[in-house]
Amino acid sequence: xxxxSKEMQTCIDNCLRCYQTCLGTAMTHxxxxxxxxxxxxxxxxxxxxxxxxxxxxHFMVLQSPHHKHVCRECAEICEQCAQDCxxxxxxxxxxxxxxxxxxxxxxxxx
Amino acid sequence: xxxxSKEMQTCIDNCLRCYQTCLGTAMTHxxxxxxxxxxxxxxxxxxxxxxxxxxxxHFMVLQSPHHKHVCRECAEICEQCAQDCxxxxxxxxxxxxxxxxxxxxxxxxx
Amino acid sequence: xxxxSKEMQTCIDNCLRCYQTCLGTAMTHxxxxxxxxxxxxxxxxxxxxxxxxxxxxHFMVLQSPHHKHVCRECAEICEQCAQDCxxxxxxxxxxxxxxxxxxxxxxxxx
Amino acid sequence: xxxxSKEMQTCIDNCLRCYQTCLGTAMTHxxxxxxxxxxxxxxxxxxxxxxxxxxxxHFMVLQSPHHKHVCRECAEICEQCAQDCxxxxxxxxxxxxxxxxxxxxxxxxx
Numbered sequence: 001x002x003x004x005s006k007e008m009q010t011c012i013d014n015c016l017r018c019y020q021t022c023l024g025t026a027m028t029h030x031x032x033x034x035x036x037x038x039x040x041x042x043x044x045x046x047x048x049x050x051x052x053x054x055x056x057x058h059f060m061v062l063q064s065p066h067h068k069h070v071c072r073e074c075a076e077i078c079e080q081c082a083q084d085c086x087x088x089x090x091x092x093x094x095x096x097x098x099x100x101x102x103x104x105x106x107x108x109x110x
Numbered sequence: 111x112x113x114x115s116k117e118m119q120t121c122i123d124n125c126l127r128c129y130q131t132c133l134g135t136a137m138t139h140x141x142x143x144x145x146x147x148x149x150x151x152x153x154x155x156x157x158x159x160x161x162x163x164x165x166x167x168h169f170m171v172l173q174s175p176h177h178k179h180v181c182r183e184c185a186e187i188c189e190q191c192a193q194d195c196x197x198x199x200x201x202x203x204x205x206x207x208x209x210x211x212x213x214x215x216x217x218x219x220x
Numbered sequence: 221x222x223x224x225s226k227e228m229q230t231c232i233d234n235c236l237r238c239y240q241t242c243l244g245t246a247m248t249h250x251x252x253x254x255x256x257x258x259x260x261x262x263x264x265x266x267x268x269x270x271x272x273x274x275x276x277x278h279f280m281v282l283q284s285p286h287h288k289h290v291c292r293e294c295a296e297i298c299e300q301c302a303q304d305c306x307x308x309x310x311x312x313x314x315x316x317x318x319x320x321x322x323x324x325x326x327x328x329x330x
Numbered sequence: 331x332x333x334x335s336k337e338m339q340t341c342i343d344n345c346l347r348c349y350q351t352c353l354g355t356a357m358t359h360x361x362x363x364x365x366x367x368x369x370x371x372x373x374x375x376x377x378x379x380x381x382x383x384x385x386x387x388h389f390m391v392l393q394s395p396h397h398k399h400v401c402r403e404c405a406e407i408c409e410q411c412a413q414d415c416x417x418x419x420x421x422x423x424x425x426x427x428x429x430x431x432x433x434x435x436x437x438x439x440x
Contacts, residue, residue: 003358016346024391027157028333031150038148040141047137048284054384055275061354064268066297073289113248126236134281138223158394164274165385171244174378176407183399247377251370258368260361267357 003063011071011104012057018078018101019053022046025094036088046094049081053101060108068109075105113173121181121214122167128188128211129163132156135204146198156204159191163211170218182219188212223283231291231324232277238298238321239273242266245314256308266314269301273321280328292329298322333393341401341434342387348408348431349383352376355424366418376424379411383431390438402439408432 004012026046030037037043056074059067082098085091114122136156140147147153166184169177192208195201224232246266250257257263276294279287302318305311334342356376360367367373386404389397412428415421 004354012350020342020387020391023388024334024393027150027154027392031148031153034144034148038141038144040137043141044137044282044284048279048282048286051275051278051282052286052290055271057350058271058353059268061350062264062268062271062357063354064264066268066272066293069293069296070272073286073293076289077286114244122240130232130277130281133278134224134283137282154392154394158389158392158396161385161388161392162396162400165381167240168243168381169378171240172247172374172378172381173244174374176378176382176403179403179406180382183396183403186399187396247370247374251368251373254364254368258361258364260357263361264357 004060007107008060011108012060014097014101014104015053015057015060015074018097019050019057021093021097022053022081023050025091026050029091042084042088045077045081045084049077049098052077056105071105072109075102075109078102078105114170117217118170121218122170124207124211124214125163125167125170125184128207129160129167131203131207132163132191133160135201136160139201152194152198155187155191155194159187159208162187166215178219181215185212185215185219188215224280227327228280231328232280234317234321234324235273235277235280235294238317239270239277241313241317242273242301243270245311246270249311262304262308265297265301265304269297269318272297276325288329291325295322295325295329298325334390337437338390341438342390344427344431344434345383345387345390345404348427349380349387351423351427352383352411353380355421356380359421372414372418375407375411375414379407379428382407386435398439401435405432405435405439408435 026043030043030046052070052074056067056070059070078098078101082095082102085094085098136153140153140156162180162184166177166180169180188208188211192205192212195204195208246263250263250266272290272294276287276290279290298318298321302315302322305314305318356373360373360376382400382404386397386400389400408428408431412425412432415424415428
């Protein structure tokens with residue numbers, strides 16, 4: 001990879017990890033558990049989080065100067081998703097992946 | 111758009127319509143209805159259908175000669191999704207969008 | 221499609237049209253013309269525009285309340301892409317698709 | 331992540347690595363070098379490779395049984411991209427990422 005700082009590579013890694021964790025957990029744990037886990041607002045938030053993480057990583061790989069704005073939005077959505085997963089409980093992987101991604105994205109957005 | 115035949119443009123349109131219909135229906139109708147509609151196999155199939163349609167359209171826009179193989183896979187997944195939506199009932203938009211997309215994709219794959 | 225207002229559907233359509241036009245033009249016209257058309261900043265901007273349009277459409281289909289923020293970013297990038305394509309000339313399809321998308325996205329972001 | 335075997339996780343990692351390497355190299359090295367590196371067939375192949383890798387990873391995260399077919403297609407495109415990058419030279423990162431991804435995808439497709 002050319003022109004990618006160590007800090008940006010860490011953020012890409014955290015975004016792609018959070019994307020996998022949110023999407024993978026929604027498709028397995030949430031669908032299998034049902035109840036609050038498939039409540040529309042919660043489930044859509046997880047899908048939204050997966051998509052913004054995928055897009056933030058893409059913007060960084062594209063070397064776009066707009067990655068700062070997308071990373072700022074990504075940090076907000078990840079933070080909200082972490083809170084909602086914490087509220088439901090039994091979703092520690094998601095909470096951790098969202099928090100790590102939010103932290104990296106805040107750094108990139110600064 | 112350059113170099114895109116009328117037939118290919120119709121297929122791109124049908125893919126992007128099916129992508130929207132499957133994803134949008136899953137996120138609203140299926141999550142709100144629950145029960146069989148959030149049964150893991152059915153719901154994952156709808157998400158899988160949305161993604162392959164998005165990718166098939168992308169391959170055609172990229173002018174990749176590999177679009178034939180991706181369109182063939184797309185036609186198979188759309189056909190399977192149409193059948194599963196028909197089985198559950200009350201998902202006529204999805205059934206129609208999947209069938210139209212499968213038809214176009216078969217033509218492109220030929 | 222459930223719960224999608226006419227205004228939002230128009231915006232989704234404009235986003236997916238702009239995504240196709242930017243990506244398709246980059247992959248054909250720009251690569252074939254070379255010179256200024258493959259100058260890194262211009263080409264990356266076209267790829268960035270294609271991706272944010274794809275993502276904005278996705279957020280609206282997901283029914284995410286965060287679509288407002290992504291649409292605002294999309295409007296900015298489309299406006300910048302329209303200006304850069306106008307500067308190079310001979311890219312009227314892109315200019316028009318970007319302007320139409322920027323206009324719709326501004327309405328959704330309001 | 332739930333239900334993801336070690337072998338599948340390795341394949342997801344290789345797909346997401348190859349996606350980043352092909353897209354990132356195209357957006358920096360290829361655009362900056364020009365000449366053969368922005369020749370339409372080569373450049374589109376790199377973009378096609380990036381997209382199928384992104385999609386293969388998505389199918390595995392979705393736990394879709396169709397991942398086998400998408401991985402088979404991904405292996406073919408990666409192999410072709412590796413050969414084309416080898417031909418141009420000075421693209422060792424891409425060649426290696428494509429070969430590693432092709433290998434994993436062949437295993438998943440079996």
